[in-house]
Amino acid sequence: MVAAEIGMHDTPARRAFESWSLPLLDLEPFGALNADRQYRVSLAQARYLLGFSLLAPSSHNTVPQAYRLDLPHSTIELWLQRDRVLPASDPTGQQALISLGCAAENLVLAAAQYGIGCSWQPDAELAWNHVTPSPSPLPVRVGQLQLTPGAPIPDTESRHATLLTMLERRTVRAEFDSAQRLPPTLRASLDSALEPNGPITLSWFESPAEKFAWSKLDELASKHKLEERAFQRELGDWLLPNEDERSPRGMRGREFGFDDALTRELSAQLRGEVPMAVDQLAFMARAGRVGLCSASAVCVLSSHDQAAATALAVGHAFQRCALLARALDFSCAVHTAVCEVPHAQAMSQATLMPAGMTPRMIFRLGKPRRTSDASRPPSSRPLLDDLLLA
């Protein structure tokens, strides 16, 4: 079954969007991908599973990951391409690591659908100075996934639903319907999504006052960040024209609901090529506030420690939550500003978070006010071959 067959007609039929045309294989055809049984997991099977990893979201759609397959040992190594880490948006590399965590989570989840256990082991020596932006094309290993066939196999319906959720997930940067509440089933799912005593804690905020407090802080942080020239230019570079069907990375304006003319104008304004209205940045920051206030819940993933490896765990946790939400027809959008602007993060720690917890990722869940926003075209992806290391 391919994207067009399952109703995903919104996906442009171009190479940069081929990743979204991944077929949903039943057990038998998946098994047939390992006909020679040379390894416990074949190259074709690994590539198929990595196709789902590739669908995970990433900061600014930078897709900063790379993979190295070690089939004799049934492992897939996850690497960070430091030249894909954005210097202005992500000076510490935290957003890139979270992105890698999302990619790993999709891989784990996809493998599990075919009875392949997949344990994630971050590299013990991973440190922040290994993941900061760098022009060097040399990637950095961040961890590996050990694949172990023979795990319990979900039934066909469940497998289909899980894989489809990964295919259908979108980041929906639109106003949500503030009348929607989190259903009890989603609350229960989110409650059980994270290990009770694990390194990451998920908190969610549903009252209007709490949502307002987070949204106001996000607005302040976003405005602060947007005023940085380097960030503006970078954002302008990564905001692509809607008609660009080739770039494998970056964000098209349509993903924000922008038409062609606005996308081109805003992109040029951010790059400093044409004048920008004095309220444009405030307008953009306010849009984030509207988004958060309109959500069913503002969710915060936090941790006690600030380790680099924890950022990967945040990515795992976020992606799990995003997929659980998607399975119940809820959408998700990420708001990074509070976590990326140190004084805003400190304010949130002091006033909005439980003692000792550092917010690492903030996202909102809800249903788009306009149903059409839920089916905006997805972002592009590079080809898997371009991400495989020798």
Add this chain to the structure above:
Amino acid sequence: MNADRSHYAWRPLLLDATHAHRTGQVSYDARGTVRLCHEGLGQPVQIPAERQYPCAFPTLLSLDKALSNSSNSPRMRSGGTLREAFDHEYQGYLTLLSKARETPGVWEPDYGSYVYDRRTGELYLVAPEFWHHLALLTSNAKLLTDPAGVLSAEEIRDRLAQTVVGFVGASLGSNVIEGVVREMRPRVAKLADPDYLEATNLNRLQHGSLRYLSQPRACRNDPRNGFETRFVSKAELVAYENQLVDPYMCWHLYPEGVSADNLDRFLLGSGTEPRLDYVVEECDDVRIKIEVRRRAREYGIPVFMASDLGHRSQAQLQDFAAHPTAPLGFQIADSELFARLERCMTSGVREDWFRLASGLLGEEFAVDEYRNWVDQVGEQPTSSIPQSGAVAQLSGALGGKLLALHRLGHPAFERVIIDTRRLRMTVD
């Protein structure tokens, strides 16, 4: 939030002085330090003389100066004149005051009300409600009358006092509040605003000051953590400051703002919370702006909005009680207004915000320097819509006057514009 929205952390406590003395809620030691017991305080508090403000006598002194015993002193329903009623009250009070002074251990007579400011730990003693209100209003004289001129001063005061106004938005809205309370002195009001005070609000927020840019250091979990700014709710500070002018006034607060969920309660009331006679809409959430109008029209509640548009103050009163099918916007069809709202919220195009604004305010709402800001001509220091502090005050004054006049039966004008730059007024 408590079901009773008239309770909030800073609400001054109001105690009848006679009851407080007799029950021991308020007692004085030999040095004049007050011991105050109240269920809202937990532990009794000690209030030294330095923090006590006896205001009843100065209030009556002021009324003595202001009220006239001439033949046209307002006639009360009781038959006598206002001055006669005051004389009776004043003589009684002066006698009580003398007796108190002569009685060992008595610091204040059984008269008026204590008002305890929990925020500062200060104690006020104020005149009884009728006389306190009279002092707050007497300088307005009888400038406000009904169109036919048949209502007595007392009837006019009662009608205005019984008016319930709900304010959505406390920045520019605080100016309209000031206009309304100074003109009408209502007994009950409602105020909704989810936001906190920011320094950049201080050019237009009535009662805003350094006191409210942050809660005290003691409110922090970590007193040394400079990032732990505990902000002050605009709704609470405006209500609190107003209750320090009129502690008898009841404010129902919506510090979470109004939303689709609580808007009906805000408009229609619930329990002890009354229905609104007017809603003053001054919020910056465009969906709420329009939803307030939509539901107010459904319920027949007039909507007032004052706007500071550069040098121009604009006041609009949509009398949905008299005109239940009037459009929600200014001279445009509802369908067009909703279409503009949706475009504004989804397109990301700056001009769509101004198209929506013109649907509420009318075309050509931006002129002169304000137009320059819209068009981005010349130097522009601020990324938010320019707002003149002086025009905000004027807008509030217009609000107070127009609502009071309308309440007394004067016709509503759909739109009044006062251009302070050209000293010109336009009425639609």
